[in-house]
Amino acid sequence: EPVAVPTEDGETVVVDPLQLEERIAALEASQSRMSRAAAAAVAAASLADAAEGSSPFAGELASLERLAPTSRGIRALRELAEQGAPTRAARVGEFPAAAARAARVADGRAPHSGFLDSLGRAFRSVFSLRRIGDLEGESTDAILARAERRVREGDLEGALAQLQSLPEPARVAMSEWTARAERRVEIERRIDALRAQALGDLSGATTAETGAPL
Numbered sequence: 001e002p003v004a005v006p007t008e009d010g011e012t013v014v015v016d017p018l019q020l021e022e023r024i025a026a027l028e029a030s031q032s033r034m035s036r037a038a039a040a041a042v043a044a045a046s047l048a049d050a051a052e053g054s055s056p057f058a059g060e061l062a063s064l065e066r067l068a069p070t071s072r073g074i075r076a077l078r079e080l081a082e083q084g085a086p087t088r089a090a091r092v093g094e095f096p097a098a099a100a101r102a103a104r105v106a107d108g109r110a111p112h113s114g115f116l117d118s119l120g121r122a123f124r125s126v127f128s129l130r131r132i133g134d135l136e137g138e139s140t141d142a143i144l145a146r147a148e149r150r151v152r153e154g155d156l157e158g159a160l161a162q163l164q165s166l167p168e169p170a171r172v173a174m175s176e177w178t179a180r181a182e183r184r185v186e187i188e189r190r191i192d193a194l195r196a197q198a199l200g201d202l203s204g205a206t207t208a209e210t211g212a213p214l
Helices: 017-051 058-065 072-083 088-106 116-121 126-133 140-152 156-163 166-172 175-210
Strands: 004-005 013-014
Touching: 013 116, 013 126, 017 058, 017 175, 058 072, 088 140, 088 156, 088 166, 088 175, 140 156, 156 175
Parallel strands: none
Antiparallel strands: 004 013
């Protein structure tokens, strides 16, 4: 039943112990949600940092999963986390050689054909520079040029879209580079979604606790 409780200024207020306990419990639960949401946001940021490299990041993903065990995004990322993916810098560095092989295949030449092929590859970078300037049309060289420009600009998604237009033999020749780039793009897309979710949860918990958004 309600009881009278004196205040510091000498007045008396009537307090219902049951209501007070409920308010304390609600406050503690709110503080717990905010602390957990903050920890999840930090874990998501650590996950993003780890995934920027080429090494597996299963440990960082497991740390986030302990804080957000019901997240479908985490479950979808497990296989990728166990293997990792080449970095964006690696995708940029490996593109010219992969594009050179694709161009040779499209021209009806074998990717490797002995001494002459080795000599040709030595000059491929010069040819590649000329090819990058030729962006019009649907020839193999033009498609590769547009893709390479996008790769150098950091637009892997745009590069992958361009490579879909290659003739089948050239597309097959680019398949290893493409598969690795697709893994990099998927990892970043899924992690961006996890970070957005974690920050959204933190903002919601902060609003519930303080009445103001983060």
